Structure formats: structure tokens, C-alpha cells
Amino acid sequence: MEFSDRVKSLPPYIFVELSKKKKQAIKEGRKIIDLGIGDPDKPTPEKILNFIKEATVKPENHQYPIGRGSKIFINSIIEWMKKRFNVTVEENEILVLIGAKDGITHLPLAFVNPGDIVLIPDPGYPGYVSGTLLAGGKPYFMPLLKENNFLPDLKSIPEEIYKKTKIMWLNYPNNPTSAIATYEFYNEAIKYAKKYNFIIAQDAPYCDIYFEKPPISILEIKDGRDNVIEFFSLSKTYNMTGWRVGYAVGGEKIIDGLATVKENMDSGTVSAIQEAAANTLKYCDKEVEEIRQLYKKRAIMCYNGLKNLDYNVIEPKATLYIWSEVPKGFSSMQFATKVLDECDVVLTPGIGFGPSGDKYFRISLTVDDDIMNTAIERLKKLKK
Ligand SMILES: Cc1ncc(COP(=O)(O)O)c(C=O)c1O
16 A cells, blocks of 8 residues: 555655664663653642542533634733733634644645745754645745754745745744744744745744743734734643644634635534643743742753753753753764763754754753752763
């Protein structure tokens, strides 16, 4: 049986060898520390679990979810957008998702025809590429360089590329670089989007995991709404990756397009989870603050630990990740392999996020302090 050309167009899983080595090491009984996975180690807070329990026993939550999101969740998103960003949004500018990934991978199906271009940050979350390829689109990579504060250089993209562009992906706070975008940058990006008539899809699942000033929403930019969609998620902010809930907010036409694809693909997010998510956005500011402080403490510890070992580490501003340069003379895959072989520590090689990531590795801050300290101790022994 042959896979479709669409599926065959997807990039191969580049961590095959590294995964094999990790499995083998575990089989040999080596005590592996995995700093690769970006999945919160702490459980969903008790208060949210209680919201979920209360919502699951209600019979009205046992039937198909309604339309683009339940009334209670949509209203809570409207309130949250006002509270968090001082942005006013209407019901028809919101779509509830089965996690941000659901919206990210389906958006191109609504707007991209075969051969159309999608601008994708490099390094970037792999879902931007896979969604584009499944829709028959062509990825055009925008390098995120340290000298540009990991923002794409919008002026360097050729006019003939812009003319064929349907979507530009942005992701701030950024996975993996932890960079944050400015008002000026978003404003500039929207000018291009208006001039060449494309969508800016800004992916914001880390908007509440920040270490200094709260990051802004692209929806705060005046008169940008018609060209913009922003993706939010409860996954990382509330330790809820397993519950699969997020939402998109943006221009009505863009939301319509994505909703049409989804109406034909799935039947929505579990109603009980939507009800619990509504209460979470309303009543869990204290829980978010605790989670934010936990990652901040971990980020500072890991950053200082690597700095003391003379790594060129990027100062963390947000997210669950530390982004650091690999030592001179190594590719990111060579370095990650050496660290696994010699230190029994799993890091993510930057190449997994795109070609511009190859000078870097990513560490996930999803382990307790003693485990992180042990990992840093082990790195001390590495012959660079
Ligand atoms: C940048 C980025 N976008 C989207 C997602 C997916 O989030 P969700 O769990 O809401 O699908 C992730 C998950 O790691 C991510 O890092």
C-alpha cells in the first residue's frame, strides 16, 4: 500500500538515530536524564482537576460539543482577552481548538492552494512545516538570527516571494529561542500582510510563561485584525498538555476559514474540558503565577549553570526552554550524540527546528532542580 504524495512530502523524522541510542542506553540500565521533552513535569493544578470533575458529571456535557465553542468558554475567552491584553473581541472572532496544534496544522488547508508560499520561522515548531506540506504549500524559511533578536528580517524577503505568500507564521514568545516580539515588529509585519494580502498566524502558547514584562498580543496592533489570527493554549500555562484545549482569536474571515475545515474534520473539543477551561481562564491567575515563577527559577539556574561551563547561552526571556550555542566545531546532532554518549543526558539538537538551529541545542526546563543540577554536573565532565 502506497502512502499519498501528501504524506510522502512530510520531512523524515531526523532524530531516528538519537532515539535509538537513547532507547539502547535505557536498556543497558544507564540513568538517562531527558531534557528533550517540552511537556510540563508537574500535574494539572488541583483546582483545575476539580473543575474537570464537576464538568464531566453534567449530562449536557455528554453530547456533541456545539459549533465553534461552548457559550461559557467563548465568554470566558472574551473576558480573558480583555483582562490579559485589553483587547476587545467578538464571538465570531473566536474558535475553540483541540490544542493549538489542531489550529496550526489545519489553517493552511483553509487558505493555501498547491504551490502557494507559507513563510516559516527557522528555527520553528515543526507543525508549521507539516501543515503547509499537507496542504500542498511551499515553505519559505525566515532565519531567526541572534543579531536580529531572533526576529525575522522582513525586508530581506524578496518581493516575488511575498506576492505568492498566503500565510506568515510567527511564534512569540518563541520556541526554541525564548525571544519576545515588540509592538514595532508586529506593526511592521502587519504592513507587509496588508500590502501583499496574506495572513499573519501568530502562535502564542507561551504568552503567559514570561520572566519580565508580559508579552503583548499581535491583536493589540491597531487596525491589524483582518490579517491576523493568534493561537493560544492551556497546555503549558496550566500544565494541561494532556487535556488538549486551546483557541484561536482573529479576523472573522480567517476564523471562518479555519472553522470550515474543522467542521469537516472533527466534532470539537470535549464539552466538559471546555467548561473547565472557561473556569480556569477566570479563576486561576494564582496558579499561573506559581507556574511562571517555577520556570523562571529553573531558567535562571540552568542559564547560570551553562554559563559557568562557558557555553554561549541565550538569556532566557520566556517559555520552558533554554537555547544555547553548541561548542565550536560541532553540528547540533554531533554535540547531542556526544552528550548522550558521554553524559547520559538527552538534549534536543537545534537542527530539529530548522537549518538555522544547527548551531544550537535546546534544553527543556521540565525537570526538578536536583535533576537539572545533576545534568549540569555531568556536562562538566564533557571533553569539548
Ligand atoms: C510553538 C508551539 N506551538 C504549538 C504547540 C502545541 O501546543 P498544544 O499543546 O496547544 O497543541 C507547541 C507545543 O510544544 C509549541 O511549542
